[in-house]
Amino acid sequence: MRDLARATLCVIAACALAAGCGAEKEPKSTAAPPAKPSTTAPVVFAAPGTVLAMRCYQLEWQLPPTLLLQAISVNDGKITSQTSVQLPENAKGTEWCRGRYAGPLVRQLFDRDFRHLAVTMADPATGGRRVMALRLADGAVVPQLPQATDDFSSATNETDPFFHPATGELWFRDEETKQLKSRDLKNGQTTIRHTFRESSSGVAVPHSSGFWLTRWTQADSTLVSPDGQRAIEGDFNGRYLALRDQPQAEWRSLDGSVVREELSGPVVPCTYPALWLSSHTLLCAYDGGGQFSTMTFSDNGKRVTESKPAILPHTDRRNYAPVASPDGEKIAFVSTQGTQVALFEVPLNGPAEPRKIADLPPPPGMKSDQAALIVPDPVLLGWN
Structure with a gap:
């Protein structure tokens, strides 16, 4: 009996340690793990053969805009992936969401893998502005805002955010210190990248090897070439081709400005500079958005060496938001006719008949x- 009792106690102890012996096991948690900052490029927006389209819309006027990103297959027009997130209520400087800017200027607000969006957040307590990143996976704003202090100091005043295409870092202008800075999304630490002159109103526009400085009045129209050696600048008098470190008096006019000398060579219409196809070749829109043209510039920025006056057949359609294919031989673009909105592609050696990729449904x-009537036009951000 003593041996039987000892054996029974051992079995009971073993059952207790193993949580077995017919006892109901505690169910495993099914809650999703907390979202973590991005570390690798997601497959959803990097799949080859897809075009990335962005739209902003409001279902109710009192709500902040909702951002919608969609990857669309060029082959069959199907949406391969999409995500949407509502912009924060206290986000400032969201004109890009209302269809005001060209695709390359909107693209620089997103990091390389489209996990984060650069936003300028207003501090309701101090009236200050701080550049942060909106995590598209869950709508969280990162990094966390610093704790308020009792210091007798000015409110934070940060503007003009962008993600640098080479480093992937969040950059911005600090109006208080007149400096260009970058911010680490993990710990919030900042690094000084450039110091502006005290009276400067300069804005940095990123490119693959650094940044291009322009005036704030021109920043929403400045397109920098991939090598950073030339840019399209604009002001109230027209559009100009500018070389790096070139005096403004030597800029050449794209559209017959009376204040600058015109480019020589086979110049074609260029009402809206839309996209650099290479470091020397520019894609333009004109004719009210009905037509695209291209111009290739000489190294000294004084002459057009080659041009194509018309890429598309002449129609009554409005065409915009072009992006270049990875091999540089085609462009995809949005085309509207009445209430119809569609995605097309066309070779650049046109004129040729564009091929419809897909109709773009409303949000x-x-x-x-x-x-x-109420939703800004779609903007194309890239072609993988």
């Missing part, structure tokens, strides 16, 4: 005629 919860 969720909207009809086509409603979206045509």
